[in-house]
Amino acid sequence: MTDVIAEVEIIQNNDLFSWEEIANLLHDAFQERLKQGLQFTCSFLTAKELEQKSNNCIVLIAKNKISNQLLGTVFYERKSSQRAYHSNLAVNPTSKHLGIATKLFSAFKELASINGCEHIISDTAQQATSSVLWHKKNGFIPISLRSYGSTNYYSIVFRNQLKHHWFWSNKLFCKIHFTISSILCHMYRHKDGTLTTLGKLIEIFRISE
Ligand SMILES: CC(C)(COP(=O)(O)OP(=O)(O)OC[C@H]1O[C@@H](n2cnc3c(N)ncnc32)[C@H](O)[C@@H]1OP(=O)(O)O)[C@@H](O)C(=O)NCCC(=O)NCCS
Secondary structure, three states: OHHHHHOEEEEEOOOOOOHHHHHHHHHHHOHHHHHOOOOOHHHOOOHHHHHHHOOOEEEEEEEEOOOOOEEEEEEEEEOOOOEEEEEEEEEOHHHOOOOHHHHHHHHHHHHHHHOOOOEEEEEEEOOOHHHHHHHHHOOOEEEEEEEOOOOOOEEEEEEEEOOOOOOOOOHHHHHHHHHHHHHHHHHHEOOOOOEOHHHHHHHHHHHHO
């Protein structure tokens, strides 16, 4: 395992790999999620759509130094002066559990720190156990639950604090925030993003205000 990971290097894509190759990697990696019935947006994006959606992103690539084989990816987007958004984390199905996603994240964190970001936000499906465990192992703390109209699952929003913050660096505060957010999310929305009966009533009340 040590030898394999020693041969992996992380680079910024800069056109070495085509959008088609990156889209194919995402499709292959997220097959396991489709088998679970979880419809992640990137499972369906064409190369063109991926390119358009990734306008403001830096694409980090894990590749084999010698063979140049594409092994993994993650997209970096600076959402504000303080926040970097971590998305489209994917590792080639034959290269999982070797530390490649962790290596990608080290490069991601370095980039975020160089850019002066204070924290990183990521999200994943609540039932995507290996991804949830990976986030926790890499220092991400669950802070909210969301339901998006574009997916068919509840998403856990994770936060990784690079600089100390009085609220977000406190695990107990994060836990309380997550618990309240989960209760409200379930009360307000179904897992496909549609409003629950209570959510509809609240919306009617808000519109008539
Ligand atoms: C999730 C994913 C990115 C992890 O990549 P990886 O390179 O295999 O992960 P690493 O080797 O760096 O990290 C391993 C850690 O991740 C977690 N993990 C990864 N695969 C796991 C599995 N099948 N079961 C349980 N935990 C798993 C564990 O915490 C593990 O640590 P451990 O070895 O001490 O148990 C990869 O499995 C993948 O591409 N999955 C499909 C796409 C996806 O879900 N992406 C994330 C969406 S946000």
